[in-house]
Amino acid sequence: MITLTWKNDLLFEAVDAAGHKIPLDTTVADGGTEKGMAPIELLLAALAGCMAMDIVAILRKKGGRVKSFQMSVDGDRAADHPRRYLKIRCRIKGDGEYQRDDLERSFELSRDKFCSVLGTFRNPPQVEFTIE
Amino acid sequence: MITLTWKNDLLFEAVDAAGHKIPLDTTVADGGTEKGMAPIELLLAALAGCMAMDIVAILRKKGGRVKSFQMSVDGDRAADHPRRYLKIRCRIKGDGEYQRDDLERSFELSRDKFCSVLGTFRNPPQVEFTIE
Numbered sequence: 001m002i003t004l005t006w007k008n009d010l011l012f013e014a015v016d017a018a019g020h021k022i023p024l025d026t027t028v029a030d031g032g033t034e035k036g037m038a039p040i041e042l043l044l045a046a047l048a049g050c051m052a053m054d055i056v057a058i059l060r061k062k063g064g065r066v067k068s069f070q071m072s073v074d075g076d077r078a079a080d081h082p083r084r085y086l087k088i089r090c091r092i093k094g095d096g097e098y099q100r101d102d103l104e105r106s107f108e109l110s111r112d113k114f115c116s117v118l119g120t121f122r123n124p125p126q127v128e129f130t131i132e
Numbered sequence: 133m134i135t136l137t138w139k140n141d142l143l144f145e146a147v148d149a150a151g152h153k154i155p156l157d158t159t160v161a162d163g164g165t166e167k168g169m170a171p172i173e174l175l176l177a178a179l180a181g182c183m184a185m186d187i188v189a190i191l192r193k194k195g196g197r198v199k200s201f202q203m204s205v206d207g208d209r210a211a212d213h214p215r216r217y218l219k220i221r222c223r224i225k226g227d228g229e230y231q232r233d234d235l236e237r238s239f240e241l242s243r244d245k246f247c248s249v250l251g252t253f254r255n256p257p258q259v260e261f262t263i264e
Contacts, residue, residue: 001176001204002176002180002206003202004177004180004181004184004202004203004204004205005200005202006184006201010185010188010189012180012181012185014169014180014181016169016170016173016177018166022177023152024177024181024185031189032185034150036152037146037154038148038181039179039180039181039182039248040182040248040249040252041134042174042177042181043175043178043249044133045134045136045146045148045154045156045171045174046172046178047259048136048144048146048171049156049170049171049174050171050172052136052138052144053142053156053158053164053171056138056142057142057162057163066138068137068138069137069138070135070136070137072133072136073134074133077248081245082246082247082251083248084251084252084254084255085248085252086257087258087259087260088259088260089259089261089262090259090260091261091264092261092262092264093263093264104263111261113213113214114213114214115214116171116209116214116217117171117172118214118259119210119213119216120172120175120217121256121259122216123216124253124254125207125216125218125219125253126218126220127179127220127250127253128219128220128222129221129222129224129239130221130222130223131224131225131236132223132224132225
């Protein structure tokens, strides 16, 4: 459960059930003050985070020792509204004491079985709205 | 562009091009230390943030004065891997000097035309991976 509260201009604060807070904002050109990450970028962070956690967790379960791990994600958006992502590109880079095959297998397990964010992209949920 | 870097355990840091940082983590039960929001919840925050920005921006363009605005989002997930969201529920609550019709119309414009996150859910992007 996420609760999002308006602060000022187009600055909002998202809070989860455990109290973790994230400021969300947009560019000055779009009426924001750039005090936080943009929601559409948060989508990329969600995908990167979900896969990276899977991959690092699986690598470690296989006995690997991760020394560094990075994932960069960007996307091409449609020119017309709603300017959805057409294509998302993910680059994965890791270093540590593990076999390259283990990294690749961990990635495949995340992509094909475990990643909840990718699974939601592949099979979109029903979204319901209530205006109080 | 989001760059996600592993810190320790299952704690990662996501950074956007402007330098906004978000810690991402998971529950102790799943091997994390709960030092940040979970990626799957970030997906809900992205949806809430995207729609809320649309709605508040449109309401203000219509001459409305927003005094408070809140959006809460939760979801039901599948029991089986990848435990994707089956259904997402959004509750919208606002107060200010505007007509109820204007709030409803602003919401509809976001839902049907402007929300990039919802647009991406409706028409999922192609996702490409490179392991360096």
